[in-house]
Amino acid sequence: MALAGNKIRVQSFVQDGKMVVPPQYIQPPDTRPSQNLEKRIDQHLPAAPVIDLSDVNSVHEELGKSCREWGAFQVINHEVPLELLDGMMRVGRYFFEDCTVEQKLGYACDSNSPASEGYGSRMLVSSNDTVLDWRDYFDHHTLPLSRRNALKWPHFSSDYRNTVSDFSEQMSILAQKLLRFIAESLGLPSASIKDGIGEFYQNITVSYYPPCPQPELTLGLQSHSDIGAITLIIQDDVGGLEILKNGEWIPMNPLPHAIIVILADQTEIITNGEYKSAVHRAITNAKKARLSVSSFHDPAKTKIIQPALGPPKYQKVVYGDYYSSWYTKGPEGKRNIDTLRL
Numbered sequence: 001m002a003l004a005g006n007k008i009r010v011q012s013f014v015q016d017g018k019m020v021v022p023p024q025y026i027q028p029p030d031t032r033p034s035q036n037l038e039k040r041i042d043q044h045l046p047a048a049p050v051i052d053l054s055d056v057n058s059v060h061e062e063l064g065k066s067c068r069e070w071g072a073f074q075v076i077n078h079e080v081p082l083e084l085l086d087g088m089m090r091v092g093r094y095f096f097e098d099c100t101v102e103q104k105l106g107y108a109c110d111s112n113s114p115a116s117e118g119y120g121s122r123m124l125v126s127s128n129d130t131v132l133d134w135r136d137y138f139d140h141h142t143l144p145l146s147r148r149n150a151l152k153w154p155h156f157s158s159d160y161r162n163t164v165s166d167f168s169e170q171m172s173i174l175a176q177k178l179l180r181f182i183a184e185s186l187g188l189p190s191a192s193i194k195d196g197i198g199e200f201y202q203n204i205t206v207s208y209y210p211p212c213p214q215p216e217l218t219l220g221l222q223s224h225s226d227i228g229a230i231t232l233i234i235q236d237d238v239g240g241l242e243i244l245k246n247g248e249w250i251p252m253n254p255l256p257h258a259i260i261v262i263l264a265d266q267t268e269i270i271t272n273g274e275y276k277s278a279v280h281r282a283i284t285n286a287k288k289a290r291l292s293v294s295s296f297h298d299p300a301k302t303k304i305i306q307p308a309l310g311p312p313k314y315q316k317v318v319y320g321d322y323y324s325s326w327y328t329k330g331p332e333g334k335r336n337i338d339t340l341r342l
Ligand SMILES: O=C(O)CCC(=O)C(=O)O
Pocket: 205, 207, 221, 226, 233, 235, 241, 280, 281, 282, 292, 294
């Protein structure tokens, strides 16, 4: 993994008033978003499913269908307090928009180790010629508690650290509930997927996508599937997250207080490919900054991941080996999980 030791952040280009994108951020023609967001919203593309978690009569069927056909969907009536969702977005935005560059760089991540905690811009950089994402982020190591050191999190807003702690707990509860329902939807014992993952290693990443002068040439976040088990995302009303379905990029339209669920690679292995991890990316916007908060739930690095039903279609893998290979090769599409197929 080649990591730049510098402290460049995308937001600083925008604040400097640059009207063209620096060359390292320009995607090759085949990965550029084909049209800008405004045009895409007018198209009649299928919408990703929205599932009401309080509807006990239909939740298993709806989840099963959405996991099988999409690997990504939104949930409503999820029992996470709505004011906590608003609070998490507020403190995240405060860090990016109200703190000075010096205050932010005081929390810079260690650019020499992958997925290190803190403020950064180059999470998915696998080599010197990787095209860079038009994104800045703050990554928090939240669970298990032995990994947590809240002193590494911003303190400029007095409720920042408490909000991240409360949010972490609620996201973990929701992720467990979803994994229970997802296992049940396959006719598996309720705990089978959660047991297959073991204790959650949770990271919470606030992503900030500054306005981009040339959105047709860039990506906020390159195409990838998430490496762990299940990701929960909240976003503001700007839009930009897209899911790859049958060769088309489908926007995950903003829905107030909904939580986006993305199945990640380890769930694909444990469900033996019955449910697939979703390939997704984020596009940029010419006029508006976009904020999202992703909560990743991963296994311990020592955990052996294997199908919970058979005959197995994937080799078993030590999660730490999968993780190292993902960060060495880069995420590009799903080529990492494809190497495990039997
Ligand atoms: O910003 C988003 O909506 C997506 C973020 C994401 O996919 C990630 O951080 O892995």
